[in-house]
Amino acid sequence: MFKKIVMLIILISASYAYERDFSFHKMQGDPDAPTLLVIGGVHGDEPGGYFAPVLMLKHYEIKKGSVYVVPNLNFDSLVEFRRGKYGDMNRKFADIKENDPDYRHVQRIKEIITLPEVAFVSNLHDGRGFYRHKWESAIFNPSAWGQSYIIDQQKIEDVEFGNLDEITAKMEAILNKDLHENHHTFNVKNTETKEVDEAMQKSLTYFAVTNLKPAIAVETSKNITELDLKVIYQLRSFEALMQVMGIEYSTNLELTREAVQASLADYGSLKLNDKFTIELSDSKFSTRFVPMKKGDNKIDFSHPLGTLVSRGDHYDIHIGHLRVGALYPQYFDFNCEIKGAKLIIDGVEKYVQFGDIVDVKKDFKVLAQDGIRVNVIGFVTKDKTSQDGITIKKSDIIERFAMDNKNKTFRIEFYDENNFCGMIGVKFQ
Ligand SMILES: [Zn+2]
Structure with a gap:
């Protein structure tokens, strides 16, 4: 034994x-x-x-x-x-x-x-x-x-x-x-x-x-x-x-x-499980509540020297020897069928795949999908569990929830009950 x-x-x-x-x-x-x-x-x-x-x-x-x-x-x-x-x-x-x-x-x-x-x-x-x-x-x-x-x-x-x-x-x-x-x-x-x-x-x-x-x-x-x-x-x-x-x-x-x-100085981007993207050059040092799987995660850096270093409760994000960020995971199951969502961006309807980051000039609205809960991180609604069907502009979102140092990029996350489906980034001009 x-x-x-x-x-x-x-x-x-x-x-x-x-x-x-x-x-x-x-x-x-x-x-x-x-x-x-x-x-x-x-x-x-x-x-x-x-x-x-x-x-x-x-x-x-x-x-x-x-x-x-x-x-x-x-x-x-x-x-x-x-x-x-x-x-x-x-x-x-x-x-x-x-x-x-x-x-x-x-x-x-x-x-x-x-x-x-x-x-x-x-x-x-x-x-x-x-x-x-x-x-x-x-x-x-x-x-x-x-x-x-x-x-x-x-x-x-x-x-x-x-x-x-x-x-x-x-x-x-x-x-x-x-x-x-x-x-x-x-x-x-x-x-x-x-x-x-x-x-x-x-x-x-x-x-x-x-x-x-x-x-x-x-x-x-x-x-x-x-x-x-x-x-x-x-x-x-x-x-x-x-x-x-x-x-x-x-x-x-x-x-x-x-x-x-x-x-x-261009560190490129980090994509997790084809569903969640961090643009590393501009991102805040720590990215919190990152949906990940308990088991194997698919990790794609666009930079050839990109890698994650496990530190117990979080991962350090490395470009070669340079520690360029930290990622704090939150674990979810990923049993979700949908691969993207329709958004109205500045008045124009567009299908966006999860993991993509889209430019927004003025405002956006996420169109509803059956059984899918939408959460715009940093946007507060009192009586609505899913934040679809609402036209949202930059000033509606609490700035400190931005992903980047310039406070321009925000996360929209999609869930099917307790399963994480994916995120879309909206980058205000
Ligand atoms: Zn040598």
């Missing part, structure tokens, strides 16, 4: 420990050009390395060739802003025990790296100091890693894009033409992994190289503290690498600090 209990505990704790999988995205253009694989977040405390891929996915369109992106390889670690929650993942590519919590992720990324179409691998980091070929100071020296392109060896013979030294020299020349500060210079660092660097023989790039996949690490510097600057250097390195490989792209992001800061 005791043995059985122990087994069960191990299974439960294991499923918690391994809960966050990385995501894998493909951006594909005309197949008549090579495929680049970009990997972010092997180290969880290197935000330049995991926010840059998010902006690649959001702002770039690949016209010729393909770019595969894993933004969050070591997701559990980056949520906690730790290099490696279960030890250094980037030292587990030579061998790894099956009971290692990183095992599943390391095996899966190895499969992706060795996909036949992958022609080049770029692994993104934020390293210490500023790499220099000769010792200048404690921050600028040959054992630093920041602002460098790391190669394990000069070249891989007889492999397309195997000339790692030439490719990174071209990238270095492109990047150094335009630096925010003079000391942000990029340099190529050859770790001569096979001959001299035993630790690096266990790394992701060396695994790739030994499987005849050309690979580099792109390091921005931990000593550059502004995230947007690190991301700009990562994105410019990404553009330089695509240029060298003959991958054609377009982008709607200008690489200015203002534009990159604005994009980084």
